[in-house]
Amino acid sequence: MTGNTHQASAQLTRRSFLKATGAVAGVTALAGTGATLAGVAAGEAHAEASAAEQYFHSGCRGNCGSKCHQKVTVRDGKVVKVSAMEYPEGDEGWRRLCVKGQTQPQRQYDPDRVQYPMKRVDGTERGAGQWERISWDEAIGLIAQNMGAALQSGGGTSIGFMSSYASYGVLNGATGGYMSFAYGRFITAVGCTVLGACSDYAQMHVQMLGFGQNGNSADDVVNSKTMICWGGRPDESDVHIWHYVCDAREKGIPLITIDPQYSATAAHSDRYIPIRPGTDGALMLAMINHIAANQLENVDYMRAYTQAPFLVKEDGTFLRMSAFGVEPIEAGINPMTGMPIVLDSPAVFDEADGTVKALEAAQQPAILGTHAAADGASYKTCYQECLDHITEYTAARAAEITGVPEETVVELAEIYAQGGIWNLGYQGLGHHVNSHHNYKNMALLCAQTANYGLPGTAICRNTSPFTGVSNYMPYMYGRVGANVPSMALPDVLETKIWGETPVDLQVLWVMNGNPLCCESGRTELIEAFKKVPFVVVADVSMTDTAMYADVVLPVPHVFEVEDYDSGCPTPYLMYHQKCVDPLYESKSDIDIMRLVAAALQMDAIYADGPTDGDFIKQIVEAETTAPLGVTYEKLASGEMVRSPLSPASHVEMKIGSAEGERLKFYMEAPTPRIVSGQEVADYEKRPYFMPANEAYWENPLRSQYPLMGCSEHTKYHVHSQTAFTPWLRELEPEPVLKINSQDAAERGIAQGDYVRAFNDRGDVVLKALVTDGIMQGVIGIPHGFREDQYVSGHAQNLTSRVMNDFCYNNAYYDFLCEVERYEGSVE
Amino acid sequence: MARYGMAIDTKRCVGCNACTLACKQANNVPDGVMWSRVLTDGGDMPDTPASDGGNLSMRYFPMGCQHCENPACVKVCPVGATYKDPETGVVRQDYDKCIGCRMCMSACPYSGVRSFNWDEPQYCLGHDVGDADAPAHQKHVVEKCTFCYQRISKGEVPSCMDLCPARARFWGDLDDPNSEVAKKVASRQYTHLLEEKGTKPSVYYLV
Amino acid sequence: MDDLDAPVGARGAAGARAAAKGRGLNVAIGASAVVAAIGVALWAAQMSGGMVQTAMRNLDSWGLYITMFMFFVGLSAGGLIISSVPKAFGIKGFGGISKVAVMTSIAATVGAIGFVVVDMGQPLRVWELFVYSNLGSPLMWDIIVLMVYLILSCVYLWAQIAAEKGKVSHTALRVISVVALVCAVTVHSVTAWIFGLQQSHEMWHTALLAPWFVSSALVCGTGLVICAAVALRAAGYLAWNQADLVKLAKLLAAFLLVDLYFFGCDLLTEGFPAASGAEIVAMLVSGPLAPFFWGEVVLSVLAVVICVVPRLRTTPLMVVAGLFAIAAIFCKRVQLLVGGFQVANIDWPAVLTPYTVTDWQGNMAQAYQGLVYWPTPLELGIALGVVGLSFLIFFLGLKLLPLKPAGDK
Ligand SMILES: Nc1nc2c(c(=O)[nH]1)N[C@H]1C(S)=C(S)[C@@H](COP(=O)(O)OP(=O)(O)OC[C@H]3O[C@@H](n4cnc5c(=O)[nH]c(N)nc54)[C@H](O)[C@@H]3O)O[C@H]1N2
Ligand SMILES: Nc1nc2c(c(=O)[nH]1)N[C@H]1C(S)=C(S)[C@@H](COP(=O)(O)OP(=O)(O)OC[C@H]3O[C@@H](n4cnc5c(=O)[nH]c(N)nc54)[C@H](O)[C@@H]3O)O[C@H]1N2
Ligand code: SF4
Ligand code: SF4
Ligand code: SF4
Numbered sequence A: 001m002t003g004n005t006h007q008a009s010a011q012l013t014r015r016s017f018l019k020a021t022g023a024v025a026g027v028t029a030l031a032g033t034g035a036t037l038a039g040v041a042a043g044e045a046h047a048e049a050s051a052a053e054q055y056f057h058s059g060c061r062g063n064c065g066s067k068c069h070q071k072v073t074v075r076d077g078k079v080v081k082v083s084a085m086e087y088p089e090g091d092e093g094w095r096r097l098c099v100k101g102q103t104q105p106q107r108q109y110d111p112d113r114v115q116y117p118m119k120r121v122d123g124t125e126r127g128a129g130q131w132e133r134i135s136w137d138e139a140i141g142l143i144a145q146n147m148g149a150a151l152q153s154g155g156g157t158s159i160g161f162m163s164s165y166a167s168y169g170v171l172n173g174a175t176g177g178y179m180s181f182a183y184g185r186f187i188t189a190v191g192c193t194v195l196g197a198c199s200d201y202a203q204m205h206v207q208m209l210g211f212g213q214n215g216n217s218a219d220d221v222v223n224s225k226t227m228i229c230w231g232g233r234p235d236e237s238d239v240h241i242w243h244y245v246c247d248a249r250e251k252g253i254p255l256i257t258i259d260p261q262y263s264a265t266a267a268h269s270d271r272y273i274p275i276r277p278g279t280d281g282a283l284m285l286a287m288i289n290h291i292a293a294n295q296l297e298n299v300d301y302m303r304a305y306t307q308a309p310f311l312v313k314e315d316g317t318f319l320r321m322s323a324f325g326v327e328p329i330e331a332g333i334n335p336m337t338g339m340p341i342v343l344d345s346p347a348v349f350d351e352a353d354g355t356v357k358a359l360e361a362a363q364q365p366a367i368l369g370t371h372a373a374a375d376g377a378s379y380k381t382c383y384q385e386c387l388d389h390i391t392e393y394t395a396a397r398a399a400e401i402t403g404v405p406e407e408t409v410v411e412l413a414e415i416y417a418q419g420g421i422w423n424l425g426y427q428g429l430g431h432h433v434n435s436h437h438n439y440k441n442m443a444l445l446c447a448q449t450a451n452y453g454l455p456g457t458a459i460c461r462n463t464s465p466f467t468g469v470s471n472y473m474p475y476m477y478g479r480v481g482a483n484v485p486s487m488a489l490p491d492v493l494e495t496k497i498w499g500e501t502p503v504d505l506q507v508l509w510v511m512n513g514n515p516l517c518c519e520s521g522r523t524e525l526i527e528a529f530k531k532v533p534f535v536v537v538a539d540v541s542m543t544d545t546a547m548y549a550d551v552v553l554p555v556p557h558v559f560e561v562e563d564y565d566s567g568c569p570t571p572y573l574m575y576h577q578k579c580v581d582p583l584y585e586s587k588s589d590i591d592i593m594r595l596v597a598a599a600l601q602m603d604a605i606y607a608d609g610p611t612d613g614d615f616i617k618q619i620v621e622a623e624t625t626a627p628l629g630v631t632y633e634k635l636a637s638g639e640m641v642r643s644p645l646s647p648a649s650h651v652e653m654k655i656g657s658a659e660g661e662r663l664k665f666y667m668e669a670p671t672p673r674i675v676s677g678q679e680v681a682d683y684e685k686r687p688y689f690m691p692a693n694e695a696y697w698e699n700p701l702r703s704q705y706p707l708m709g710c711s712e713h714t715k716y717h718v719h720s721q722t723a724f725t726p727w728l729r730e731l732e733p734e735p736v737l738k739i740n741s742q743d744a745a746e747r748g749i750a751q752g753d754y755v756r757a758f759n760d761r762g763d764v765v766l767k768a769l770v771t772d773g774i775m776q777g778v779i780g781i782p783h784g785f786r787e788d789q790y791v792s793g794h795a796q797n798l799t800s801r802v803m804n805d806f807c808y809n810n811a812y813y814d815f816l817c818e819v820e821r822y823e824g825s826v827e
Numbered sequence B: 001m002a003r004y005g006m007a008i009d010t011k012r013c014v015g016c017n018a019c020t021l022a023c024k025q026a027n028n029v030p031d032g033v034m035w036s037r038v039l040t041d042g043g044d045m046p047d048t049p050a051s052d053g054g055n056l057s058m059r060y061f062p063m064g065c066q067h068c069e070n071p072a073c074v075k076v077c078p079v080g081a082t083y084k085d086p087e088t089g090v091v092r093q094d095y096d097k098c099i100g101c102r103m104c105m106s107a108c109p110y111s112g113v114r115s116f117n118w119d120e121p122q123y124c125l126g127h128d129v130g131d132a133d134a135p136a137h138q139k140h141v142v143e144k145c146t147f148c149y150q151r152i153s154k155g156e157v158p159s160c161m162d163l164c165p166a167r168a169r170f171w172g173d174l175d176d177p178n179s180e181v182a183k184k185v186a187s188r189q190y191t192h193l194l195e196e197k198g199t200k201p202s203v204y205y206l207v
Numbered sequence C: 001m002d003d004l005d006a007p008v009g010a011r012g013a014a015g016a017r018a019a020a021k022g023r024g025l026n027v028a029i030g031a032s033a034v035v036a037a038i039g040v041a042l043w044a045a046q047m048s049g050g051m052v053q054t055a056m057r058n059l060d061s062w063g064l065y066i067t068m069f070m071f072f073v074g075l076s077a078g079g080l081i082i083s084s085v086p087k088a089f090g091i092k093g094f095g096g097i098s099k100v101a102v103m104t105s106i107a108a109t110v111g112a113i114g115f116v117v118v119d120m121g122q123p124l125r126v127w128e129l130f131v132y133s134n135l136g137s138p139l140m141w142d143i144i145v146l147m148v149y150l151i152l153s154c155v156y157l158w159a160q161i162a163a164e165k166g167k168v169s170h171t172a173l174r175v176i177s178v179v180a181l182v183c184a185v186t187v188h189s190v191t192a193w194i195f196g197l198q199q200s201h202e203m204w205h206t207a208l209l210a211p212w213f214v215s216s217a218l219v220c221g222t223g224l225v226i227c228a229a230v231a232l233r234a235a236g237y238l239a240w241n242q243a244d245l246v247k248l249a250k251l252l253a254a255f256l257l258v259d260l261y262f263f264g265c266d267l268l269t270e271g272f273p274a275a276s277g278a279e280i281v282a283m284l285v286s287g288p289l290a291p292f293f294w295g296e297v298v299l300s301v302l303a304v305v306i307c308v309v310p311r312l313r314t315t316p317l318m319v320v321a322g323l324f325a326i327a328a329i330f331c332k333r334v335q336l337l338v339g340g341f342q343v344a345n346i347d348w349p350a351v352l353t354p355y356t357v358t359d360w361q362g363n364m365a366q367a368y369q370g371l372v373y374w375p376t377p378l379e380l381g382i383a384l385g386v387v388g389l390s391f392l393i394f395f396l397g398l399k400l401l402p403l404k405p406a407g408d409k
């Protein structure tokens, strides 16, 4: 099998070595720089290497956020090598690739791949694992038949598309649950139900979408004064920003890690502060209080760049100048919504003359206090309003809740107050049921201390600071029928309604996600899946979810399709060249949807894109994007195309004095992520702390299930996608449950023992990793293994489906459990 | 001539193993074999810290052949199948010559950097990967890191040097004061692994 | 002549039994040939199926074969030294066992070489040893010395036989004896250097190793000669004076004491600084190798007691002493080989694969918890095969060569 394409270079003689080195002048000087590596001309044979080698420019289609540009080597029609694309001078820092990228050929040729369409064997139960190979014709026929029947009986919303974040490809992806040609066209034309992912919505709904906040690009970290890794793992889940952190450390900038687990980031930190999971919000509030009580605020910043001085009315909305008869003015059209922008200035109290006036007119807006206005009523400043609601969170109280010593709470507050804080945190703060409050608290903390919109500051690490070139309009033919958080599947199956919209799900199509492995509340979700009359899963591999399908459709690996991903974590546009033909019988999502549409006599919806390139053109060469000068031809050539929207140097978040540019920490009119008739609590407006739903220290349930869950993103996984990748499994052969040495000793668990973790929802059996690197009372099961890799059960069985209905956030870490030695057989 | 070497910054390395797999990929290293592995200086398991009265600590040491200036392995090989390349200082391995006696393995103090193909080399993919000119692997011979000889002989950098996410690795000619590695070694504190064994490694760990 | 010392009465009785036992020898030859053949078949299986079938791995890259190699080199030297010392120094020997002793040497040397061969990954490339010889390698030295030694042993045996026929002068025999003696000592030192010159293994890296190997060789070689001679006497192959047996036993005691003395010196040197060597001492005394450590000590001491207490010097007990001595040295060999791998120089955990270390499924600490190496049945089978080969050679020697004391004829 091997070896025949190789010639032994052990045979390289001294002479041939000299000859070879002589060919590259001054090799010894250059060898250290990588400069002698030849640039890649995509698809062109490389002059020096085997003539049969071709190079392509593709990218990694895992949802790790990094989207590495990859140079893919094809030899004899097979992908043989993946390395990082070279980045032009000045941008080398964005050059990236990790272990998962390097093993993409293994994922591509993985035995785990779905190779041909399959149908559950008639008469077997869903999930029983009995499959029958079928032809594409039969598969499409079955699907069309079921969809047709569903459309007739229940209308568009009876067909649901469930997805997650695997691909953002404009052809085959599912940004936002449906945004791509393949799915957007169909879903909006038919008015299907979209069952969108719930992961990370605490942060996304509040911080990113609600407040529009983010961090500066990672290369700015060297301008900070202190780096705080607060609930993040840049060493594993965003390793490509780590080198910037190292540069900063070399400059003497300290790094502090706040985490229940001792990560490699913690190991490289100047200070490691363990914290009880789910309690960070209380710590933030106590820090805010300490800063306020000791007048450590950056008052100028608060006045000029934050919501602090805005006056708040009884109903919680801002007092605006219209209340004093000042007519709102129209200031152009919002390009995103197409609606006119109405300016109705917030009113503030000007300390200069002691009157309430328009924000723009005030010289020295007060940030604190209650102030009488001309209407005779008194109004609190927004900052004061927030402070008044959080007085219970003293440093002492926070210490009780978080387990972080009182002095440390105070110290952290004082470090924050010095400004220049780069917060490397991310989802460790976001995976509990009530996590979303953290992002309001964090925003207020940064508002107090001028930690946003300035060089060297970041409110959280920014995984995608740059802007791609994308015109989203062509995906849309009509509207989505119903927008349901995927975790609510059991509910809609029960009630057959979502909000006001009837949703009688007959067909469920899963793509770009592996919900039965990755969404929380697995046991309930499986039961729900079993109730859906017809389930289709389109995936590259035989996932935990595909196991519960009626029909499984093989989708190509990213190297086998052309696509353009509009996400832009580096300044370069992410276009995927097709490197080899789709393996086996796989078909791209867009091709599958073309077939489905044709079978339903809906060919028209894809008629404007006879080729995939035609569609991509509509995205990058549309009226709105064409002036940017990026052409399809340029992308297709494989060259590295810098986004014309990306600044030459690093990205700094925009901050300004106009209301819209100010740093927000308060929601005047908090809107749930998905409006379905729910009530919105008053506290949603303000910085707030609410303990986790289940995983909080004082929970009486801890007498039965004393251990809190944690289940982070680790270096050898991109979610469930690399679960079976051979070299990654060499590095990490099986799942482990991290448990503190003390907790292990109390349970008679020794290093390497097999253990069972369980609660009322389910259990999982796996190997124990006994370590002092996790807090007592906390366990950690790395996210990403699949069902058959556990001795029995599934880590996700421990998680619950409980979500708050404000942001419908998946809460992977919000569970309690007990762990015991497993006495059964492991084989 | 040249004396190639590398420096690895333990203050940057996060043990991501990208170097480990870059090596496996470029050299089409068989399944179960690793020419370079990341060691954790910490607890008893990889990626776990040592605990000393509540103080936790952990460091990573990616370790492959140290390309010793005074290689213990070369001296003992009865047939010269492992030898020091005078042009580059690279300790090389000639698979065709190796009799599989494993004398070199017991002589090398760096536990596990030499690896014997105990079995017919297996590859998880049905085809070869990596550099077309990487030497083919053989059953029952000893192999190890070659400093990617096939690459450096073309003036390229070794595969593991190409892109360390942490930018923790430096490469070049130790005798050339302008090389990246020489500059790092000159400006930073470093240690060698098992200094006391007198092998004079060409791999420097910056601390 | 020392060979002619056996009392006439004993000789006669033995001669009567010899004919009856001739068939016994054939059976022994057949049995050892079968064992050897099975070993060869298993070796073929090892070569085709891969050495992954052994328990050796990258971190414990030598095992039973090299243990047995060391052990057999030791056995071989003993016989030759026993037989050559008296001749070389012109002193009184140990009765008519000189040739038999040399035959044990030859058989053991072939076994030793056999063990090197079965340990090799590429036995078809042995020729390279002579073409690409790296004369700096102790392994190369050993191979050379072993070859020379084997040839010398044969020459020496031939010389003794020829001398009996008067074809070789006593002076010549004496010269050959001296050369053989030097070679025996050398072969031991060189074998020791394969290990002792390696700075990589704390346990091996000691100047004492060479003399110690010689003393150990003397111990087990003497033990082997005692056992072989008593067995052959019992089988009626040769007659042998009890006084010579006692002499050998006393000699064995002396060798054992020297060996124990070296053992003690080494332990003290390792342990005294309470530095890294202390780990080695702990591993031996109370760690995974303790059974072999204490085995050696107890067996040696018991053997010494038997050999020095006159009342205990009965034939069966002296044989027991000989067996104990052999077993003690085997224990020593295991300690040395496995012990060398038992303490990893760098024990920081890293990814372990099935090729890294035998017990790879835990961490480094777990892999080293018990014995880092324990042979697989295949290795035991192949080792048995090589042992069978040695016996075969020995028995063939007995059958085909005139090894009986000359006076028997
Ligand atoms: N290798 C890899 N990288 C990835 C991904 C992947 O799957 N694999 N996925 C990507 C995606 S989609 C995401 S969302 C990100 C997520 O990546 P991160 O933002 O790093 O989030 P996590 O890995 O969930 O957790 C980070 C750290 O938070 C800690 N933590 C857990 N609970 C708490 C808490 O309550 N408080 C505090 N302070 N810390 C806590 C955990 O111990 C962990 O060390 O990673 C992205 N990057
Ligand atoms: N316990 C625990 N669970 C977690 C987390 C955690 O920290 N702990 N993290 C959560 C987070 S933050 C996230 S973002 C989610 C991620 O959850 P998912 O997005 O469900 O995770 P993936 O495993 O990446 O699943 C993506 C699937 O899409 C497939 N796919 C890839 N490309 C395409 C394509 O082009 N077309 C089609 N049809 N399919 C494609 C892949 O093969 C893969 O099976 O996991 C969440 N789950
Ligand atoms: S998994 Fe993420 S970091 Fe790794 S290569 Fe793919 S995109 Fe890059
Ligand atoms: S690639 Fe770099 S950071 Fe990763 S393990 Fe290797 S040296 Fe360390
Ligand atoms: S590290 Fe070991 S194998 Fe490499 S040169 Fe040094 S002694 Fe030889």
Ligand code: SF4
Pocket (backbone or CB within 6 Å): B076, B077, B078, B079, B080, B081, B082, B097, B098, B099, B100, B101, B102, B103, B104, B105, B141, B142
């Ligand atoms: S195993 Fe091969 S390289 Fe090692 S000493 Fe023996 S012949 Fe030389």
Ligand code: SF4
Pocket (backbone or CB within 6 Å): B022, B023, B024, B026, B027, B035, B036, B064, B144, B145, B146, B147, B148, B149, B158, B159, B160, B161
């Ligand atoms: S230099 Fe080459 S062979 Fe050596 S570890 Fe690095 S990649 Fe592997």
Ligand SMILES: [Mo]
Pocket (backbone or CB within 6 Å): A199, A200
């Ligand atoms: Mo995520």
